Amino acid sequence: MTTDNAEQGSGKPRPGRSRATRAAGLTVALTLLVLGLSGCTNNTFTRIGFPPTITRQGETVLTLWQGSWIAAFAVCVLIWGLVLWAVVFHRKRGDKLPPQARYNMPIEITYTAVPFVLIAVLFYFTAKDENYIDHNPARPAVEVNVLGLQWSWQFNYPQYRVTSTGNMYGEGPLPVLEIPKGETVEFNLTSEDVIHAFWVPQFLFKRDVIPGHPNHFTITATHTGTFTGHCSELCGLYHAKMLFTLKVVTPQQFQAYISAQKAAQSSSGSTQ
Numbered sequence: 001m002t003t004d005n006a007e008q009g010s011g012k013p014r015p016g017r018s019r020a021t022r023a024a025g026l027t028v029a030l031t032l033l034v035l036g037l038s039g040c041t042n043n044t045f046t047r048i049g050f051p052p053t054i055t056r057q058g059e060t061v062l063t064l065w066q067g068s069w070i071a072a073f074a075v076c077v078l079i080w081g082l083v084l085w086a087v088v089f090h091r092k093r094g095d096k097l098p099p100q101a102r103y104n105m106p107i108e109i110t111y112t113a114v115p116f117v118l119i120a121v122l123f124y125f126t127a128k129d130e131n132y133i134d135h136n137p138a139r140p141a142v143e144v145n146v147l148g149l150q151w152s153w154q155f156n157y158p159q160y161r162v163t164s165t166g167n168m169y170g171e172g173p174l175p176v177l178e179i180p181k182g183e184t185v186e187f188n189l190t191s192e193d194v195i196h197a198f199w200v201p202q203f204l205f206k207r208d209v210i211p212g213h214p215n216h217f218t219i220t221a222t223h224t225g226t227f228t229g230h231c232s233e234l235c236g237l238y239h240a241k242m243l244f245t246l247k248v249v250t251p252q253q254f255q256a257y258i259s260a261q262k263a264a265q266s267s268s269g270s271t272q
Protein backbone atom coordinates (compact mmCIF):
# COMPACT_ATOMS: atom_id res chain seq x y z
CA MET A 1 0.00 0.00 0.00
CA THR A 2 3.03 2.27 0.50
CA THR A 3 3.79 1.75 -3.18
CA ASP A 4 0.18 2.59 -4.07
CA ASN A 5 0.32 5.83 -2.12
CA ALA A 6 3.60 6.73 -3.75
CA GLU A 7 1.98 6.08 -7.12
CA GLN A 8 -0.60 8.70 -6.35
CA GLY A 9 2.33 11.06 -6.36
CA SER A 10 1.10 13.61 -3.85
CA GLY A 11 4.29 13.39 -1.77
CA LYS A 12 2.51 15.17 1.11
CA PRO A 13 1.73 13.54 4.46
CA ARG A 14 -1.88 12.34 4.35
CA PRO A 15 -4.15 13.21 7.31
CA GLY A 16 -5.87 9.84 6.82
CA ARG A 17 -2.75 7.95 7.78
CA SER A 18 -2.66 9.19 11.39
CA ARG A 19 -6.39 8.53 11.71
CA ALA A 20 -5.83 5.03 10.37
CA THR A 21 -3.07 4.44 12.90
CA ARG A 22 -5.32 5.65 15.74
CA ALA A 23 -8.22 3.46 14.56
CA ALA A 24 -5.94 0.41 14.32
CA GLY A 25 -4.53 1.13 17.79
CA LEU A 26 -8.04 1.46 19.24
CA THR A 27 -9.10 -1.84 17.65
CA VAL A 28 -6.06 -3.67 19.03
CA ALA A 29 -6.64 -2.16 22.50
CA LEU A 30 -10.31 -3.22 22.52
CA THR A 31 -9.40 -6.71 21.37
CA LEU A 32 -6.78 -7.07 24.10
CA LEU A 33 -9.26 -5.74 26.68
CA VAL A 34 -11.89 -8.35 25.73
CA LEU A 35 -9.31 -11.14 25.62
CA GLY A 36 -7.91 -10.04 28.97
CA LEU A 37 -11.36 -9.92 30.57
CA SER A 38 -12.19 -13.38 29.28
CA GLY A 39 -9.06 -14.78 30.88
CA CYS A 40 -9.46 -13.05 34.23
CA THR A 41 -13.04 -13.64 35.27
CA ASN A 42 -15.61 -16.42 35.16
CA ASN A 43 -19.09 -15.05 34.57
CA THR A 44 -21.86 -15.53 32.04
CA PHE A 45 -20.29 -12.92 29.76
CA THR A 46 -16.92 -14.63 29.59
CA ARG A 47 -18.60 -18.05 29.42
CA ILE A 48 -20.49 -16.61 26.41
CA GLY A 49 -23.89 -17.78 27.67
CA PHE A 50 -22.90 -21.17 29.04
CA PRO A 51 -23.94 -22.09 32.60
CA PRO A 52 -21.20 -22.86 35.13
CA THR A 53 -19.98 -26.39 34.49
CA ILE A 54 -19.69 -29.17 37.08
CA THR A 55 -17.50 -31.68 35.21
CA ARG A 56 -13.91 -31.88 34.01
CA GLN A 57 -15.19 -32.65 30.52
CA GLY A 58 -17.40 -29.54 30.72
CA GLU A 59 -14.32 -27.41 31.43
CA THR A 60 -12.82 -28.66 28.16
CA VAL A 61 -16.07 -27.90 26.30
CA LEU A 62 -16.07 -24.38 27.77
CA THR A 63 -12.45 -23.72 26.77
CA LEU A 64 -13.18 -24.88 23.20
CA TRP A 65 -16.31 -22.69 23.09
CA GLN A 66 -14.43 -19.61 24.32
CA GLY A 67 -11.45 -20.26 22.02
CA SER A 68 -13.75 -20.59 19.00
CA TRP A 69 -15.45 -17.28 19.85
CA ILE A 70 -12.12 -15.51 20.35
CA ALA A 71 -10.93 -16.81 16.97
CA ALA A 72 -14.23 -15.70 15.37
CA PHE A 73 -13.99 -12.29 17.05
CA ALA A 74 -10.39 -11.81 15.90
CA VAL A 75 -11.38 -12.66 12.32
CA CYS A 76 -14.37 -10.29 12.61
CA VAL A 77 -12.18 -7.43 13.84
CA LEU A 78 -9.63 -8.05 11.09
CA ILE A 79 -12.20 -8.26 8.27
CA TRP A 80 -14.30 -5.29 9.41
CA GLY A 81 -11.11 -3.35 10.08
CA LEU A 82 -9.89 -3.95 6.54
CA VAL A 83 -13.32 -3.17 5.05
CA LEU A 84 -13.67 0.10 6.99
CA TRP A 85 -10.08 1.06 6.30
CA ALA A 86 -10.61 0.55 2.57
CA VAL A 87 -13.97 2.38 2.62
CA VAL A 88 -12.70 5.37 4.60
CA PHE A 89 -9.14 5.86 3.43
CA HIS A 90 -9.20 4.41 -0.07
CA ARG A 91 -12.55 5.64 -1.31
CA LYS A 92 -12.89 7.15 -4.71
CA ARG A 93 -11.91 10.82 -4.74
CA GLY A 94 -13.01 12.89 -7.68
CA ASP A 95 -12.68 11.12 -11.02
CA LYS A 96 -9.53 9.27 -10.05
CA LEU A 97 -9.86 5.58 -9.22
CA PRO A 98 -8.13 4.39 -6.05
CA PRO A 99 -5.17 2.04 -6.57
CA GLN A 100 -6.36 -1.29 -7.98
CA ALA A 101 -4.94 -4.57 -6.68
CA ARG A 102 -6.46 -7.21 -9.01
CA TYR A 103 -4.45 -10.26 -10.06
CA ASN A 104 -2.01 -9.77 -7.22
CA MET A 105 -0.72 -13.30 -6.65
CA PRO A 106 0.68 -12.84 -3.13
CA ILE A 107 -2.66 -11.39 -1.97
CA GLU A 108 -4.66 -14.13 -3.75
CA ILE A 109 -2.50 -16.84 -2.15
CA THR A 110 -2.88 -15.21 1.28
CA TYR A 111 -6.70 -15.03 0.86
CA THR A 112 -6.70 -18.77 0.12
CA ALA A 113 -4.14 -19.95 2.66
CA VAL A 114 -5.34 -18.04 5.75
CA PRO A 115 -8.84 -19.68 5.85
CA PHE A 116 -7.20 -23.10 5.48
CA VAL A 117 -4.90 -22.34 8.43
CA LEU A 118 -7.91 -21.16 10.50
CA ILE A 119 -9.90 -24.31 9.70
CA ALA A 120 -6.88 -26.53 10.44
CA VAL A 121 -6.37 -24.93 13.87
CA LEU A 122 -10.10 -25.20 14.74
CA PHE A 123 -10.16 -28.81 13.50
CA TYR A 124 -7.09 -29.72 15.58
CA PHE A 125 -8.51 -28.37 18.84
CA THR A 126 -11.99 -29.78 18.15
CA ALA A 127 -10.65 -33.28 17.40
CA LYS A 128 -8.31 -33.20 20.42
CA ASP A 129 -11.07 -32.11 22.82
CA GLU A 130 -13.64 -34.48 21.32
CA ASN A 131 -11.28 -37.42 21.84
CA TYR A 132 -10.95 -36.46 25.51
CA ILE A 133 -14.69 -35.84 26.04
CA ASP A 134 -15.65 -39.10 24.28
CA HIS A 135 -13.11 -41.22 26.13
CA ASN A 136 -14.62 -44.02 28.20
CA PRO A 137 -12.12 -45.55 30.64
CA ALA A 138 -11.96 -49.36 30.74
CA ARG A 139 -12.85 -49.46 34.44
CA PRO A 140 -15.04 -46.53 35.50
CA ALA A 141 -15.59 -46.13 39.25
CA VAL A 142 -19.36 -46.07 38.82
CA GLU A 143 -21.56 -47.32 35.97
CA VAL A 144 -25.10 -46.08 35.46
CA ASN A 145 -27.47 -47.68 32.94
CA VAL A 146 -29.87 -44.95 31.84
CA LEU A 147 -33.13 -46.05 30.24
CA GLY A 148 -35.23 -43.41 28.50
CA LEU A 149 -38.94 -44.16 28.20
CA GLN A 150 -42.09 -42.21 27.43
CA TRP A 151 -41.99 -40.15 29.58
CA SER A 152 -39.48 -40.61 32.32
CA TRP A 153 -36.11 -42.12 33.19
CA GLN A 154 -34.84 -45.25 34.89
CA PHE A 155 -31.38 -45.28 36.50
CA ASN A 156 -29.75 -48.62 37.24
CA TYR A 157 -26.41 -49.13 39.02
CA PRO A 158 -25.36 -52.61 37.79
CA GLN A 159 -22.41 -52.83 40.24
CA TYR A 160 -24.80 -52.45 43.17
CA ARG A 161 -28.01 -53.94 41.70
CA VAL A 162 -29.86 -50.76 42.54
CA THR A 163 -32.57 -49.27 40.30
CA SER A 164 -34.72 -46.17 40.55
CA THR A 165 -37.52 -45.44 38.10
CA GLY A 166 -39.48 -42.22 37.66
CA ASN A 167 -43.23 -41.97 37.42
CA MET A 168 -44.74 -41.72 33.97
CA TYR A 169 -46.21 -38.45 32.73
CA GLY A 170 -44.05 -36.47 35.16
CA GLU A 171 -46.30 -37.21 38.12
CA GLY A 172 -44.93 -37.31 41.65
CA PRO A 173 -41.32 -36.69 42.62
CA LEU A 174 -38.73 -36.66 39.85
CA PRO A 175 -36.46 -39.70 39.48
CA VAL A 176 -33.13 -39.16 41.22
CA LEU A 177 -29.73 -39.80 39.69
CA GLU A 178 -27.08 -39.66 42.40
CA ILE A 179 -23.36 -39.77 41.53
CA PRO A 180 -20.15 -39.20 43.48
CA LYS A 181 -17.91 -36.18 42.99
CA GLY A 182 -14.31 -36.77 41.81
CA GLU A 183 -14.89 -40.29 40.45
CA THR A 184 -15.34 -41.48 36.88
CA VAL A 185 -19.00 -42.18 36.13
CA GLU A 186 -19.94 -43.92 32.89
CA PHE A 187 -23.49 -43.55 31.54
CA ASN A 188 -24.84 -46.28 29.26
CA LEU A 189 -27.83 -44.85 27.41
CA THR A 190 -30.63 -46.95 25.95
CA SER A 191 -34.27 -46.35 25.04
CA GLU A 192 -37.22 -48.71 25.02
CA ASP A 193 -39.41 -46.71 22.65
CA VAL A 194 -38.41 -43.55 20.74
CA ILE A 195 -35.33 -41.33 20.54
CA HIS A 196 -34.74 -39.28 23.67
CA ALA A 197 -31.68 -37.25 24.67
CA PHE A 198 -29.93 -37.15 28.04
CA TRP A 199 -29.04 -33.61 29.02
CA VAL A 200 -27.78 -31.93 32.15
CA PRO A 201 -27.14 -28.29 31.19
CA GLN A 202 -24.23 -28.01 33.65
CA PHE A 203 -22.43 -30.89 31.86
CA LEU A 204 -22.32 -28.63 28.76
CA PHE A 205 -23.07 -31.86 26.95
CA LYS A 206 -26.00 -33.92 25.74
CA ARG A 207 -26.24 -37.29 24.03
CA ASP A 208 -29.05 -39.04 22.17
CA VAL A 209 -30.78 -42.04 23.76
CA ILE A 210 -31.64 -44.26 20.80
CA PRO A 211 -33.59 -47.55 20.75
CA GLY A 212 -31.36 -50.39 19.57
CA HIS A 213 -28.24 -48.24 19.61
CA PRO A 214 -26.63 -47.94 23.07
CA ASN A 215 -24.60 -44.78 23.61
CA HIS A 216 -21.96 -44.19 26.26
CA PHE A 217 -20.16 -41.26 27.82
CA THR A 218 -18.13 -40.66 30.95
CA ILE A 219 -17.82 -37.65 33.24
CA THR A 220 -15.94 -36.75 36.38
CA ALA A 221 -17.92 -34.32 38.52
CA THR A 222 -16.02 -31.42 40.07
CA HIS A 223 -18.80 -29.83 42.17
CA THR A 224 -21.41 -31.19 44.53
CA GLY A 225 -24.99 -29.93 44.29
CA THR A 226 -28.47 -30.62 42.98
CA PHE A 227 -29.30 -29.99 39.33
CA THR A 228 -32.17 -30.66 36.92
CA GLY A 229 -31.70 -33.03 33.99
CA HIS A 230 -33.85 -32.96 30.85
CA CYS A 231 -34.81 -34.89 27.78
CA SER A 232 -33.72 -32.63 24.93
CA GLU A 233 -35.24 -34.57 22.02
CA LEU A 234 -38.93 -33.99 21.35
CA CYS A 235 -40.28 -37.45 22.13
CA GLY A 236 -44.02 -37.09 22.45
CA LEU A 237 -46.85 -35.49 24.40
CA TYR A 238 -45.20 -35.32 27.84
CA HIS A 239 -41.66 -34.64 26.62
CA ALA A 240 -41.47 -31.40 28.62
CA LYS A 241 -42.13 -33.33 31.84
CA MET A 242 -39.36 -35.82 31.20
CA LEU A 243 -37.11 -34.38 33.90
CA PHE A 244 -34.87 -35.86 36.57
CA THR A 245 -32.91 -34.66 39.56
CA LEU A 246 -29.14 -35.03 39.49
CA LYS A 247 -27.43 -35.05 42.87
CA VAL A 248 -23.65 -34.83 42.93
CA VAL A 249 -22.49 -35.86 46.40
CA THR A 250 -19.28 -36.90 48.14
CA PRO A 251 -18.18 -40.55 47.69
CA GLN A 252 -19.19 -41.26 51.32
CA GLN A 253 -22.68 -39.83 50.78
CA PHE A 254 -22.94 -41.84 47.56
CA GLN A 255 -22.16 -45.09 49.36
CA ALA A 256 -24.73 -44.19 52.02
CA TYR A 257 -27.30 -43.52 49.25
CA ILE A 258 -26.59 -46.90 47.62
CA SER A 259 -26.87 -48.69 50.98
CA ALA A 260 -30.20 -46.95 51.69
CA GLN A 261 -31.54 -47.82 48.23
CA LYS A 262 -30.48 -51.46 48.66
CA ALA A 263 -32.15 -51.64 52.06
CA ALA A 264 -35.33 -50.06 50.66
CA GLN A 265 -35.36 -52.46 47.71
CA SER A 266 -34.86 -55.55 49.86
CA SER A 267 -37.54 -54.49 52.37
CA SER A 268 -40.05 -53.75 49.60
CA GLY A 269 -39.16 -57.10 48.00
CA SER A 270 -39.68 -58.97 51.29
CA THR A 271 -43.07 -57.36 51.88
CA GLN A 272 -44.37 -58.38 48.44
Ligand SMILES: [Cu+2]
Nearest residue numbers: 196231235242
Ligand atom coordinates in the same frame (compact mmCIF):
# COMPACT_ATOMS: atom_id res chain seq x y z
CU1 LIG B 1 -37.74 -37.91 25.76
